[in-house]
Amino acid sequence: MNPMTNRLVAATAGLAAGALLVTGCSSGQISQTANQESGVNGNTANVKNIALRNVHIQAVQTGDYLKPGRTVQLIFVAANNSPDVNDKLLDVSSEIGSVTVTGPTAIPAASSLIVGSADGQDEITQLGSATATTAEVTLAQPITNGLTYNFTFDFEKAGQAKVAVPISAGAAPRQELAAAAHG
Numbered sequence: 001m002n003p004m005t006n007r008l009v010a011a012t013a014g015l016a017a018g019a020l021l022v023t024g025c026s027s028g029q030i031s032q033t034a035n036q037e038s039g040v041n042g043n044t045a046n047v048k049n050i051a052l053r054n055v056h057i058q059a060v061q062t063g064d065y066l067k068p069g070r071t072v073q074l075i076f077v078a079a080n081n082s083p084d085v086n087d088k089l090l091d092v093s094s095e096i097g098s099v100t101v102t103g104p105t106a107i108p109a110a111s112s113l114i115v116g117s118a119d120g121q122d123e124i125t126q127l128g129s130a131t132a133t134t135a136e137v138t139l140a141q142p143i144t145n146g147l148t149y150n151f152t153f154d155f156e157k158a159g160q161a162k163v164a165v166p167i168s169a170g171a172a173p174r175q176e177l178a179a180a181a182h183g
Helices: 003-026 175-182
Strands: 043-047 050-058 071-080 087-094 097-102 111-115 134-139 148-155 159-168
Touching (some): 043 148, 043 159, 050 148, 071 087, 071 148, 071 159, 087 097
Antiparallel strands (some): 071 111, 071 134, 087 148, 097 134, 148 159
């Protein structure tokens, strides 16, 4: 072989080896975003065809805890992933207090039930309804930020889902910022 051919073969072999090396370095790696959770305040759960998303208590805590007797909003979305089976939310319960759901609770196939409205969102009503669905929790015991509280969602066809529900202050300013602004 002449020297020019040798250099061409060596360069081609070097490029091929480099490409294999670069490809081999990324095999088996998991991207940083593969396991990231969405940027919502609440928790999630799945039961059969129902996907509960952004489940949270929306309340501003100004003291050590939210006191018994206070009413707070339970916010969530229940998405029916079935293409042909309708479902219905029958009940929501919790050991922290009684939950009252008002408004439509049917979840048609391939549709969602939006309960409450998170800060920054307009209130949404179900199709064909003039009434928004809301869920209020009348506290029977004190609750505080930083902890989660067990709720059970009971659906007509999907059954029960248990969710650990956090508290979110929504768009309210942080306590330190509010105190600094007033003092």
